[in-house]
Amino acid sequence: MVLGVQQLQKENAERDALRRITTELHQMSRCSAGARKLSSMLKQEGKIVGRYKAIKLMKEAALISR
Numbered sequence: 001m002v003l004g005v006q007q008l009q010k011e012n013a014e015r016d017a018l019r020r021i022t023t024e025l026h027q028m029s030r031c032s033a034g035a036r037k038l039s040s041m042l043k044q045e046g047k048i049v050g051r052y053k054a055i056k057l058m059k060e061a062a063l064i065s066r
Contacts, residue, residue: 018049022038022058025042026038032065037065038057
């Protein structure tokens, strides 16, 4: 199945929004939140994101927990 341009743009916009929220939550935790914590924080925000997706979002945003 080939996705249309509009579908790809919608998915990219959703991914960008998730990445932005992930970055904000990571900064709120003073850069100490890892993938598991970010996943649970995103679930509290109403976003269904598992641990592995949180890892990918962190890599995309170049976030490192300390």
